[in-house]
Amino acid sequence: xxxxxxxxxxxxxxxxxxxxxxxxxxxxxxxxxxxxxxxxxxxxxxxxxxxxxxxxxxxxxxxxxxxxxxxxxxxxxxxxxxxxxxxxxxxxxxxxxxxxxxxxxxxxxxxxxxxxxxxxxxxxxxxxxxxxxxxxxxxxxxxxxxxxxxxxxxxxxxxxxxxxxxxxxxxxxxxxxxxxxxxxxxxxxxxxxxxxxxxxxxxxxxxxxxxxxxxxxxxxxxxxxxxxxxxxxxxxxxxxxxxxxxxxxxxxxxxxxxxxxxxxxxxxxxxxxxxxxxxxxxxxxxxxxxxxxxxxxxxxxxxxxxxxxxxxxxxxxxxxxxxxxxxxxxxxxxxxxxxxxxxxxxxxxxxxxx
Amino acid sequence: xxxxxxxxxxxxxxxxxxxxxxxxxxxxxxxxxxxxxxxxxxxxxxxxxxxxxxxxxxxxxxxxxxxxxxxxxxxxxxxxxxxxxxxxxxxxxxxxxxxxxxxxxxxxxxxxxxxxxxxxxxxxxxxxxxxxxx
Numbered sequence: 001x002x003x004x005x006x007x008x009x010x011x012x013x014x015x016x017x018x019x020x021x022x023x024x025x026x027x028x029x030x031x032x033x034x035x036x037x038x039x040x041x042x043x044x045x046x047x048x049x050x051x052x053x054x055x056x057x058x059x060x061x062x063x064x065x066x067x068x069x070x071x072x073x074x075x076x077x078x079x080x081x082x083x084x085x086x087x088x089x090x091x092x093x094x095x096x097x098x099x100x101x102x103x104x105x106x107x108x109x110x111x112x113x114x115x116x117x118x119x120x121x122x123x124x125x126x127x128x129x130x131x132x133x134x135x136x137x138x139x140x141x142x143x144x145x146x147x148x149x150x151x152x153x154x155x156x157x158x159x160x161x162x163x164x165x166x167x168x169x170x171x172x173x174x175x176x177x178x179x180x181x182x183x184x185x186x187x188x189x190x191x192x193x194x195x196x197x198x199x200x201x202x203x204x205x206x207x208x209x210x211x212x213x214x215x216x217x218x219x220x221x222x223x224x225x226x227x228x229x230x231x232x233x234x235x236x237x238x239x240x241x242x243x244x245x246x247x248x249x250x251x252x253x254x255x256x257x258x259x260x261x262x263x264x265x266x267x268x269x270x271x272x273x274x275x276x277x278x279x280x281x282x283x284x285x286x287x288x289x290x291x292x293x294x295x296x297x298x299x300x301x302x303x304x305x306x307x308x309x310x311x312x313x314x315x316x317x318x319x320x321x322x323x324x325x326x327x328x329x330x331x332x333x334x335x336x337x338x339x340x341x342x343x344x345x346x347x348x349x350x351x352x353x354x
Numbered sequence: 355x356x357x358x359x360x361x362x363x364x365x366x367x368x369x370x371x372x373x374x375x376x377x378x379x380x381x382x383x384x385x386x387x388x389x390x391x392x393x394x395x396x397x398x399x400x401x402x403x404x405x406x407x408x409x410x411x412x413x414x415x416x417x418x419x420x421x422x423x424x425x426x427x428x429x430x431x432x433x434x435x436x437x438x439x440x441x442x443x444x445x446x447x448x449x450x451x452x453x454x455x456x457x458x459x460x461x462x463x464x465x466x467x468x469x470x471x472x473x474x475x476x477x478x479x480x481x482x483x484x485x486x487x488x
Contacts, residue, residue, distance in 0.1 A: 219468035224482030
């Protein structure tokens with residue numbers, strides 16, 4: 001008997017709270033209604049304090065309120081799908097062109113034709129139809145044990161698949177978007193058959209079953225479980241910039257190189273990018289925001305903490321990134337990563353890359 | 355014979371259960387209605403077999419571990435009196451309160467090649483990761 005009352009009370013509280021949430025108009029008869037501040041709702045898969053500082057600057061500069069909602073890209077996609085026409089999303093920021101493509105493919109983006117953005121972002125780092133634009137660059141390369149290998153041993157991705165690398169490779173699972181996008185470019189360049197053969201050889205050279213994230217692969221090199229790992233450059237740079245001594249040691253006992261596909265082909269580059277959400281009601285404001293992210297200030301703040309490479313050549317490299325060797329970027333348009341994504345996963349599966 | 359009646363007081367908990375369960379039901383519904391296509395065919399042909407085998411393997415392994423660890427532990431705390439019995443009788447249930455994936459990540463971190471345990475082993479012995487089997 002005594003249990004019943006609190007339960008009823010709790011439930012009516014809950015119902016009351018739900019009712020209050022779904023009834024926001026009640027507050028409009030406040031004494032003085034403030035002038036409406038335009039709000040830009042941002043769905044971001046990034047979680048960095050430097051982003052917050054940057055967004056605060058934009059709010060100040062433009063007199064706009066930024067409503068930032070952070071979650072993983074997959075969660076943001078499902079959220080937006082569920083919200084449908086009612087989604088508050090105006091701008092989407094996410095890492096990897098393959099991930100941007102997923103938003104586009106799900107009909108969650110809208111085309112933005114922008115002279116300012118098109119001038120700032122090289123053609124290969126934006127979708128052909130203006131559905132998304134790059135904001136920062138990231139490299140997928142090879143971390144290695146310098147006591148075992150030198151960059152001359154690994155000029156191309158093919159050399160990683162060679163027999164002398166048997167039992168030496170650590171890499172994360174194939175369903176990871178970074179791997180899918182790398183495979184997407186390999187498929188684009190050499191076709192499915194060659195791509196599957198490459199993946200099969202990599203699987204044959206693995207030191208262990210795919211597990212963990214990129215940082216875990218670099219740590220595994222330092223621990224001696226493998227001597228080569230396929231990772232994004234900034235994970236390695238961040239270990240070196242870490243305040244933990246153990247992490248610094250991991251970075252110091254490893255090195256990083258940026259292979260090409262074939263000699264002179266250029267190297268695999270990916271991006272963090274932004275798109276205007278299909279539900280955005282003020283695309284011009286969204287464009288202003290994206291243009292701000294491509295300003296010198298925007299570029300600096302976007303990359304200082306993440307250790308990505310700025311998209312603009314004029315912006316200084318973040319501290320620590322100078323340890324990444326010089327590279328020539330591939331000329332392939334990043335739209336192919338998404339186009340080949342399903343095929344990439346299929347070939348990885350057939351190759352036995354878990 | 356017990357009578358099956360719906361009493362008023364069962365409505366609030368039923369509503370609460372429905373509220374908590376709704377997202378799960380929605381996810382199942384979305385999965386059932388949005389299937390099909392080339393990806394699904396690929397999963398059926400190439401992945402469903404290995405996935406199912408892994409699931410069965412995990413079931414067998416978990417069952418065996420339960421028989422070896424959980425059943426004797428439950429038997430001991432239920433049928434025997436020993437110092438610390440009352441502590442164990444509730445402490446052994448605590449892992450059930452933890453989400454499985456949280457525990458899995460914690461174990462993976464603890465026992466991984468770069469985790470504290472094996473790092474310590476390497477430090478003490480001077481071995482590299484491939485000099486020992488673990």
